[in-house]
Amino acid sequence: MTLQTVPRLTRAELARAGRMTAAPPVRIVHLGAGAFHRSHQAWFTAHATDAADWGIAAFTGRRDTVSRQLAPQDGLFTLIERGPEADRFEVIPAIAEVRPASDSARFAALMTAAATAVVTLTVTEAGYHQRPDGALDLEHPAVIDDIHALRHGQPVGTRTPTGRLLAGLSARARAGAPPLTVVPCDNVPANGERLRAALHTLAQRTGHEAAVAATAFVTTSVDRITPHTTDEDRRAVADATGWRDEGVVVAEPFADWTLCGDFAGERPAWESAGARFVSDIEPYERRKLLLLNGGHLVLAFGGLLRGHATVAQAMADDRCRRELDAFWDEAARAAGPVDTRDYRTALVRRFENGRIEHRLTQIAVDTVTKIRMRILPVLAHERTEGRSGSGALAVVRAWADSIRSARIDGETDAAAALARLLDGADPALAADIGTTAIHH
Ligand SMILES: NC(=O)c1ccc[n+]([C@@H]2O[C@H](COP(=O)([O-])OP(=O)(O)OC[C@H]3O[C@@H](n4cnc5c(N)ncnc54)[C@H](O)[C@@H]3O)[C@@H](O)[C@H]2O)c1
Ligand SMILES: O=P(O)(O)OC[C@@H](O)[C@@H](O)[C@H](O)[C@H](O)CO
Structure with a gap:
């Protein structure tokens, strides 16, 4: 059986099979x-008790691949929940x-519609165009x-997620629609507050302050390991379900969503699907960013240097495990008052x-931004406490070595990458990292 001969997953096909039909x-x-976005926010929305009332309009970011895959499927896609022993297949209808x-x-029509209540984002860490201190990078050409x-009233011309969002919020304010809530879902510390500050900065320079003032921002910590989909995954779905699905997504069974902040209006009952609403998100966020995402970087750099391709392969290498444990001991101290042993x-x-x-290469992209957010805070904390931070320093060293041996996509010059990493860092820390990473 070739995939081309299998019927495409659509709402009409599902209806023929006696399953749900209408899009929310x-x-x-x-x-x-x-x-x-598909394995996490769409999944939580589909599993909430009020799923029938909350549909998502998903816009692609830089390429239109996903809209070409999913539009012919009426937004439907199959999630493969991949456990250590078996796969579970589920069609997710929320998009x-x-x-x-x-x-x-x-985009403008939906941003001005009274029914629209929430905007979510997953545009990668680099998509926020932040400076090392978290502020909007006003020198970036796209910004x-x-x-x-925005100054010249040309919203169609906006290129960055922040710019597009401000154009949409401004149109909404002009249309007199009720305020909405922005919920960023990228691995960025204090993502809601940082996005609010970035939009405020952009608004001040372009005369759109009222639109930002009317909007609520919620900070989130998101977690579900979601690797890139392969052709084999698409074949597995056709074999198991009988449908051809170009939008298949694979994820681990575990899923976590922690949210903090007030919504301006209505929202889905995400807590009924397991999301957690908290009044202080920082401990959860630091633990996740430093131990999980930082840990992934440790395995990515060390693993790529030793010829491994995946996280699981690096985990089976004793040396990678020792490096991970050394970093985790330090990261646990930096995480603050939250359980790290069971975690x-x-x-x-x-x-x-x-x-x-x-794949380790999926993790090792935009590495300057990721090291800044996930490794340097551990090093800084260790130094503040009078320790060397040797576990975190070893990660920076492995990163520089990986660039030198051409294993990191998008970086060719270790010294230049290091200079970007240290731009704006504490001078003593920068001197120490520079010496360690260059002269070891
Ligand atoms: N994959 C995971 O395991 C995982 C888990 C937790 C959080 N996340 C967060 O989600 C983000 C996306 O991960 P993914 O697995 O969906 O990756 P992906 O490659 O499938 O999707 C990335 C999305 O971001 C958009 N994007 C990238 N750069 C952009 C830019 N400059 N402007 C606008 N849009 C841009 C792309 O167009 C695409 O829609 C991650 O960077 C991370 O912050 C991912
Ligand atoms: O997704 P990134 O690029 O922020 O980081 C790579 C991985 O560490 C990340 O995708 C994790 O798998 C994820 O954050 C787990 O929830």
């Missing part, structure tokens, strides 16, 4: 319709429509272009799931 009404707009980023008319477009035990099991092909 759009009340959520999403920017960056990648794999993680009601999928649009390319270029469809600015539909400069957006300032120009580490659970992480070991998740990382060792060899049926999840989480």
Whole structure:
């Protein structure tokens, strides 16, 4: 059987099979319709008790691949929940429509619709165009272009997620629609507050302050390991379900969503699907970013240097494990007043799931931004406490070595990458890291 001869997954096909049909009404707009949005926010929305009332309109970010895959499927896709022993297949119906980023008319229509209540984002850490201190990088060429477009009333010309969002919020304020809530879902510390500050900065320079003032921002910590989908995964879905699905997503069984902040209006009952609403998110966020995401970086750099391809392979290498444990001992101290013992035990099991092909090259992208957010805070904390931070320093060293041996995509010059990493860092810390990473 070739995939081309299998019927395509659509709502009509599902109806023929006696399964649910209608798309839920759009009340959520999403920017960056990648794999993680589908395995996480779409999954939580589909599993909430009020799922029938909350549909998502997902817009792609830089490429229109996902809209070309999902639009012919009416937004439907199969999630393969990949446990250590077996796969579970589930069709997720929460995405009601999928649009390319270029469809600015539909974006404006949804951003001004009274029914729209929530905007979510997964645009990667680099997509926020932050400076080392977390502020919006006003010298970035795409940000400069957006300032120009927004000043001259050309929302269609905006290129960055922040610029597009401000254009949409501004149109909403002009239309007199009720305020909405922005919920960023990328691995960025204090993501809601940072996005609010970035939008405020952009708004001040372009005369759109009222739109930001009327909007609520919620900070989130998100967690579900979601590797890239392969052709083999698409074949597995056809074999198991009888449908051809170009939008298949694979994820581990574990899923966590911690949210903090007030919503301006209505929201899905995500807590009924297991999401956690808290008044202080920092301990959860630091633990996740430092231990899980930082731990992934340790395995990515050390693993790539030793010829491994996946997280599970690096976990099986004693030397990688020792490096991970050394970093985790330091990261646990930096995480603050939150359990890290059980969390580490659970992480070991998740990382060792060899049926999840989480490629180290998928993790080792935008590495300057990621090291800044996930490794340097550990080093800084160790130094403040009078310790050397040798576990965290070893990660920076492995990163520089990986660049030198051409294993990191997008970085060719270790010294230049290091200079970008240390731009804006504490001078004593910078001197120490520079010496260690260059002269070891
Ligand atoms: N994959 C995971 O395991 C995982 C888990 C937790 C959090 N996340 C978060 O989700 C993000 C996306 O991961 P993914 O697995 O969906 O990756 P992906 O490659 O499938 O999707 C990335 C999405 O971000 C968009 N994007 C990238 N750069 C952009 C830019 N400059 N402007 C606008 N949009 C841009 C892309 O167009 C795409 O829609 C991660 O960077 C991370 O912050 C991922
Ligand atoms: O997704 P990134 O690029 O922020 O980082 C790579 C991985 O560490 C990350 O995707 C994790 O798998 C994820 O954060 C687990 O929830």
